[in-house]
Amino acid sequence: MARKKSSDETGAGQADDAASSRRGPMREFSRSLPMSLLRAREAVMRQFRPSLRNHGLTEQQWRILRALTAVDEIEVTELARVAFLLGPSLSRILRDLEGRALIERKAAENDARRAVVSISAKGLKLIEAVAPTSEAIYAEITRRYGARKLAELHEMLGVLEASLAGMGSADDAEVEADD
Amino acid sequence: MARKKSSDETGAGQADDAASSRRGPMREFSRSLPMSLLRAREAVMRQFRPSLRNHGLTEQQWRILRALTAVDEIEVTELARVAFLLGPSLSRILRDLEGRALIERKAAENDARRAVVSISAKGLKLIEAVAPTSEAIYAEITRRYGARKLAELHEMLGVLEASLAGMGSADDAEVEADD
DNA sequence: GGGAGATGATTAACATGTTAAGTTATTTCC
DNA sequence: GGAAATAACTTAACATGTTAATCATCTCCC
Structure with a gap:
């Protein structure tokens, strides 16, 4: 279909492209910064997702493994900061990655609250398998x-x-609060 | 806390900022385009979320209402394209918004598959309540x-x-596929 | 005019985003 | 030294992202 064909079906033909001054208490929509950033990011990620998927990885799982490749080991909170994930998401993903033996986890020596994570040999091998395509x-x-x-x-x-x-x-x- | 205090606790002090050459089959992590876009977008959205939340709206629900404000009515597929949402997400959100009477939905006249959506008076009132803060x-x-x-x-x-x-x-x- | 295939929308299933609450361990401070 | 505040995760609960499957219509073509 590739073309719009709705606005002249209901019998009025108004607001054909939403670009004019329909009724709007706000600035135009496609000009919003969050939308621009979202669209750009999606355009980029669309390129990577199929390859990651072929290796059984989601974007976030890949981010975590990537981050782990750069260090020997790292605490969960630091990992969350580096991989830009919220704690709860990270918790779930680490549980999964540990189950797949792609990472290893142990308690920190002097603080039993902290968990220290590192990538496993299997995880490294996976990274090396994905990297060429990703870099290309x-x-x-x-x-x-x-x-x-x-x-x-x-x-x-x-x-x-x-x-x-x-x-x-x-x-x-x-x-x-100022009037 | 506001400062890192982990890397010297495990007794080695290596790879302090992951910026050097640990072991990496790939380019550096923070330089990745998806990450930059994600971080920028999050920095922006962080500003808007509290206000939206105060009005009982999520970011996506807001996007939909915003898009509906610009037109009289619009088909679901077109709305998905404009609001940059996937079909399934849109379906769920429309169900919810319709339940809250913020939008109205009807079948297209000549094609019973297509659904036509428009914002309700209540929805418009909500938009007008949120817009000032959002614009500010x-x-x-x-x-x-x-x-x-x-x-x-x-x-x-x-x-x-x-x-x-x-x-x-x-x-x-x-x-x-070329070697 | 009826069946094969295409199309619009929804549902299903699983993964993550987001906020709040809960758990366990540590630190503070009296 | 022990209760209260903190900290680091983890779980819970709900909303969305993502892909696949389903359902109902429509179109096309014989």
Whole structure:
């Protein structure tokens, strides 16, 4: 179908592309920053998912194994920070990865609350199996978009993140609390 | 706590920041494009979530209502495309929003398969209640990051998305199929 | 006009995101 | 030294992401 064919079926033909001034208490939708970031990220991840899937890995599982490859061992909280996962997600995934013997887990020596995680030989082998394809995809993305531009994008995203760092939770009450 | 205190507790002090050359069959982790995009998006969404939550809306529900505000009515498939949601997610959310009387749904006139959705008066009222806070947050983000830079970022994200548009699924077999 | 295939939408099943509550171990501080 | 506050996970509960399967219509073509 590849083309819209709805707006002239209900007998009015209004608001054909939502780009004009229908009724909107807000700015346009496709201009929203979260949407732009989401769409861009999805466009990128769409390239990687099939390969990961072929190796029985989800994106998040892959992130964790990738992070573990860079260190000897790491505590769960640190891993959550590095792999950018929330605690509960990480807990579930680690349980699964440990069950598949892709990682190993032990208690920290001096603090029984902390768990220390490391990648297993099997996990490393899996990484090495996936890496070539993954790197090839990344290279192709870089080629298409341009290495210079890619670096610039990274930079701008980093600055954005930093810009918003200390922007405390703008609760509704807080925002309307000055009149 | 606000500072790391783990790497010197297990008695070795190695790989303190994972930035050096531990063992890695791949490029560095924090340089990955998906991670940068994810972190940036999260930094942005973190600002909006509390306000939405105060009004009983999730990010996705908000996206849908926002999209519906721009048109009189729209078919589900089109809505999925505009709000950038997969069909199953959209189905569940529409069920919920309809239950809360924030939207209305009817069958298309000439095709009983298609469903046509529109926002209700109650839904519009909700949008109008949330919009001021939401716009204020967006304005603050723009102020901090810079309007020029924000537009530039949008542009670059759009180009990235377009660059990857026709990059067919790089299955493993496909990638290694030329030696 | 009727059946094969395509299409729009939903349901199913599993994995993760998100917030809150619970568990166990540690630290503080009286 | 022990109760209360903290910390590090983990579980729980609910919402969404993701893929596959299902269901109901529609279209096409014989």
